[in-house]
Amino acid sequence: MRFVVEGRSQAEVARVYGVSKGWVSKLVARYRDEGEAAFEPRSRRPNTSPTAITAETAELIVRLRKHLSDQGLDASPDTIAWHLRLLRMVEEVDLAVGAIGAEAPVHLVQPGAHLFHQTGRRKPRRWAVDLDGDRRTHHRQRVRKLACRIPGRGASRRTTRPVSVDQRRSPMCTRWRRNPVVNGRPELSGRRHGREGRSRVRSLVAAAAIAAGLAPLMAVPAPAVAAAQVREFAYVANRGSDNVSVIDATNNTFVTNIALPGADQPLAVAITPDGTRAYVTNFGTNNVSVINTTNNTFVTNIALPGAVGPFGIAITPDGTRAYVANQGSSNNVSVINITNNTFVTNIALPGAVGPSGIAITPDGTRAYVTNEFNQVENQVSVINTTNNTFVTNIDLQNATDLFGIAITPDGTRVYTANSTSHNVSVINTANNTFVTNIALQNATTPEGVAITPDGTRAYVANFGSSNVSVINITNNSFVSNIGLQNAIQPFAIAINRDGTRAFTANSGSNNSSVINTTNNTFVTTLALPGAAGPLGIAIGEVPVVQKIRKRNVAKSSTSSKQEAGGIVKSRNENFGGVVATSNPGKIDKKLHDVDTLVQHILDHPAITKALNAAGTHG
Known part of the structure; x- marks a missing residue:
C-alpha cells in the first residue's frame, strides 16, 4: 500500500517490514490485480495434486494398519500394498507404498493430511520435499526427507533440496518404489517369471474370490497366520x-x-x-x-x-x-x-x-x-x-x-x-x-x-x-x-x-x-x-488367532450381517492364501466345491487379463 500510495521504493518497504524485495514485488502485483483482497491469507496448496492418493484409499490404509496392528501382525508398507493389490487398486499401490512409511503413525494417515510426518527427534534445519503439497518446507516441521540421485551430479551424490514432481517420480529417487512388492520382494519389471508370476496369480485369485462374493472378508497372506x-x-x-x-x-x-x-x-x-x-x-x-x-x-x-x-x-x-x-x-x-x-x-x-x-x-x-x-x-x-x-x-x-x-x-x-x-x-x-x-x-x-x-x-x-x-x-x-x-x-x-x-x-x-x-x-x-x-x-x-471384526475389513456382497469369525486355509493347490470367514464351519457349504470355485475364479476377467499380460511364464 505504501509503495503504491506514498511512492516508496520496494527496497525501502522491504527494509521497514523485514521481508524480501521479491515478496514486496509479488504483493504489489497482487494489489494492482485484486485490490484489498491481495492481503487476505491464502493457501499455498496447488489446485490439483495428481500424485495424491484418493480419500477412499487413505481411509482403507488407516483401517488396514489399525486392524493388522491390533492383531499383532505386520503392518509395513509392503504388507498393506499386498492387501491393496487384492482389492484391484494396483494403479495406486506405488503411491501408497511411498505414502505410508513404516514410521508414520496411524492418526496421521488421514484423507488430505500430510502422510509423511515423522514422530522422531528433532533434526537440523534442512530443505526437503513435502509430497502432499509439492512445496518447500524444512525439518522443523518434521517432514520426511526424500533423498534423490540427481542425474549429472554423480551416481553416489544425493541432495535434499526441493525436487520437481518429475524428478520425484524418477527411478533415481532412492526412497521411491516404482515396482509393486509381492511377498515382501519387488516385482520384476516387464514379464513376470517364476515365483513372482505365481504369487501374482495367487493374489489375483484371492482378489477375484472377494470380488465375486465367494469370500466374505479380505484375504490374508499366509505368513501373517504364523505371526498370530x-x-x-x-x-x-x-x-x-x-x-x-x-x-x-x-x-x-x-x-x-x-x-x-x-x-x-x-x-x-x-x-x-x-x-x-x-x-x-x-x-x-x-x-x-x-x-x-x-x-x-x-x-x-x-x-x-x-x-x-x-x-x-x-x-x-x-x-x-x-x-x-x-x-x-x-x-x-x-x-x-x-x-x-x-x-x-x-x-x-x-x-x-x-x-x-x-x-x-x-x-x-x-x-x-x-x-x-x-x-x-x-x-x-x-x-x-x-x-x-x-x-x-x-x-x-x-x-x-x-x-x-x-x-x-x-x-x-x-x-x-x-x-x-x-x-x-x-x-x-x-x-x-x-x-x-x-x-x-x-x-x-x-x-x-x-x-x-x-x-x-x-x-x-x-x-x-x-x-x-x-x-x-x-x-x-x-x-x-x-x-x-x-x-x-x-x-x-x-x-x-x-x-x-x-x-x-x-x-x-x-x-x-x-x-x-x-x-x-x-x-x-x-x-x-x-x-x-x-x-x-x-x-x-x-x-x-484373533477374530476379525467386521468394521475393520471389506464387506461382502453376499451378506452384510455376518458376524466376526476365524481364519481358514484352502486345501486347493491353486489357492495359496487363507480366507477370513464369518463361520469356518460353513466354508464348504459356501464354496460348494473347490474345483468349481477355482475354475470360476480363473474365468474371472481380472484373472484372464493378468494371465494374458504375464505371458507363458506367468
Missing part, C-alpha cells in the same frame, strides 16, 4: 468336575471350562513348549486327555496300558514326549509320543511306591520322580529319558510324603515338597545326592512347588495352612509366607514365563489365587465357575 498373537493362559485340572478351567493369565480372568469326555478325576496338567496342546492325567480312567489350546477344545484320550492311577505329568523341552507318574499299584512311569499322541512304553521304578510328582531337566536327559508312599526310604527316582531306563533312587533325610517337585532353570538342583514333614528337600543333580532340608515356618502340608525362571526363588503351596511359602534358592533359606484371601487348601502352583506372577489351584475353595512375585504380595482370587476340586495347574504361552 501369543497370550499366557493357565489351565487348571478339576478332579471333582472332570473338566479343565482356563484362565487368561494376562488379565487374570476366567475364560471357560473344557469338558473331558471319557475322563475321570483329572489331576495334573502340562503344556507343550509351543503352547498348542495341553495334556491332562486322569486318575480314575488310567488315560491322558489332550486339549487343543488354540481353540480350547478336547482332542482325544490316550490310553496307558499297564498304568494305574496316573498323577503327575511332564513334557520334554523339545516337545516330543510326555512322562506320566502312575501313583497306583503299577508304580511306574508311562511314556507318550506327543507328535502322534500314542503310548510308547512303561518304565519300572524298582523300590518306588506311589510315584506322584515328576519333573524333567532343562536339557531333557533326565526325569526326577517323587514317591509319596515310600515311607521307609523317602526316595526320589531318576530316569534316563534318552533311552527310557531307570537310573537310581535318591534317599532323602527327614522327609516324608514327597509330592511336588521342581528343577532349577540351570538344571543343577531339584526341590521337593514334603507334605507330612512340612519342609522342602534339595537334591544335587550332578551326582544325584541329597543336599539339605529347608524348614517352612508357619506352614503345613506343602504339596506343590514352582521355581521362578531366573532361578532365584521357589514358591510352595501349603495345603494345610492355606498360604504360600517363599524360598531363597541362592542360599536355600526360608524367606516369608504369603497369605491368600478366600482361598482354601492350595494344592498346586505355577509361575508365568516372565516370573512376575504365580497362580495356585485351591482345591478346597474351587478357585485360583494370584501372587505378585516381584514383591511377594497377594493380588486376587479368581472364581472358577463350574469347577470342583482343582488340583493341577500349568501356564503356557498360547498362540491365539
Whole structure:
C-alpha cells in the first residue's frame, strides 16, 4: 500500500517490514490485480495434486494398519500394498507404498493430511520435499526427507533440496518404489517369471474370490497366520468336575471350562513348549486327555496300558514326549509320543511306591520322580529319558510324603515338597545326592512347588495352612509366607514365563489365587465357575488367532450381517492364501466345491487379463 500510495521504493518497504524485495514485488502485483483482497491469507496448496492418493484409499490404509496392528501382525508398507493389490487398486499401490512409511503413525494417515510426518527427534534445519503439497518446507516441521540421485551430479551424490514432481517420480529417487512388492520382494519389471508370476496369480485369485462374493472378508497372506498373537493362559485340572478351567493369565480372568469326555478325576496338567496342546492325567480312567489350546477344545484320550492311577505329568523341552507318574499299584512311569499322541512304553521304578510328582531337566536327559508312599526310604527316582531306563533312587533325610517337585532353570538342583514333614528337600543333580532340608515356618502340608525362571526363588503351596511359602534358592533359606484371601487348601502352583506372577489351584475353595512375585504380595482370587476340586495347574504361552471384526475389513456382497469369525486355509493347490470367514464351519457349504470355485475364479476377467499380460511364464 505504501509503495503504491506514498511512492516508496520496494527496497525501502522491504527494509521497514523485514521481508524480501521479491515478496514486496509479488504483493504489489497482487494489489494492482485484486485490490484489498491481495492481503487476505491464502493457501499455498496447488489446485490439483495428481500424485495424491484418493480419500477412499487413505481411509482403507488407516483401517488396514489399525486392524493388522491390533492383531499383532505386520503392518509395513509392503504388507498393506499386498492387501491393496487384492482389492484391484494396483494403479495406486506405488503411491501408497511411498505414502505410508513404516514410521508414520496411524492418526496421521488421514484423507488430505500430510502422510509423511515423522514422530522422531528433532533434526537440523534442512530443505526437503513435502509430497502432499509439492512445496518447500524444512525439518522443523518434521517432514520426511526424500533423498534423490540427481542425474549429472554423480551416481553416489544425493541432495535434499526441493525436487520437481518429475524428478520425484524418477527411478533415481532412492526412497521411491516404482515396482509393486509381492511377498515382501519387488516385482520384476516387464514379464513376470517364476515365483513372482505365481504369487501374482495367487493374489489375483484371492482378489477375484472377494470380488465375486465367494469370500466374505479380505484375504490374508499366509505368513501373517504364523505371526498370530501369543497370550499366557493357565489351565487348571478339576478332579471333582472332570473338566479343565482356563484362565487368561494376562488379565487374570476366567475364560471357560473344557469338558473331558471319557475322563475321570483329572489331576495334573502340562503344556507343550509351543503352547498348542495341553495334556491332562486322569486318575480314575488310567488315560491322558489332550486339549487343543488354540481353540480350547478336547482332542482325544490316550490310553496307558499297564498304568494305574496316573498323577503327575511332564513334557520334554523339545516337545516330543510326555512322562506320566502312575501313583497306583503299577508304580511306574508311562511314556507318550506327543507328535502322534500314542503310548510308547512303561518304565519300572524298582523300590518306588506311589510315584506322584515328576519333573524333567532343562536339557531333557533326565526325569526326577517323587514317591509319596515310600515311607521307609523317602526316595526320589531318576530316569534316563534318552533311552527310557531307570537310573537310581535318591534317599532323602527327614522327609516324608514327597509330592511336588521342581528343577532349577540351570538344571543343577531339584526341590521337593514334603507334605507330612512340612519342609522342602534339595537334591544335587550332578551326582544325584541329597543336599539339605529347608524348614517352612508357619506352614503345613506343602504339596506343590514352582521355581521362578531366573532361578532365584521357589514358591510352595501349603495345603494345610492355606498360604504360600517363599524360598531363597541362592542360599536355600526360608524367606516369608504369603497369605491368600478366600482361598482354601492350595494344592498346586505355577509361575508365568516372565516370573512376575504365580497362580495356585485351591482345591478346597474351587478357585485360583494370584501372587505378585516381584514383591511377594497377594493380588486376587479368581472364581472358577463350574469347577470342583482343582488340583493341577500349568501356564503356557498360547498362540491365539484373533477374530476379525467386521468394521475393520471389506464387506461382502453376499451378506452384510455376518458376524466376526476365524481364519481358514484352502486345501486347493491353486489357492495359496487363507480366507477370513464369518463361520469356518460353513466354508464348504459356501464354496460348494473347490474345483468349481477355482475354475470360476480363473474365468474371472481380472484373472484372464493378468494371465494374458504375464505371458507363458506367468
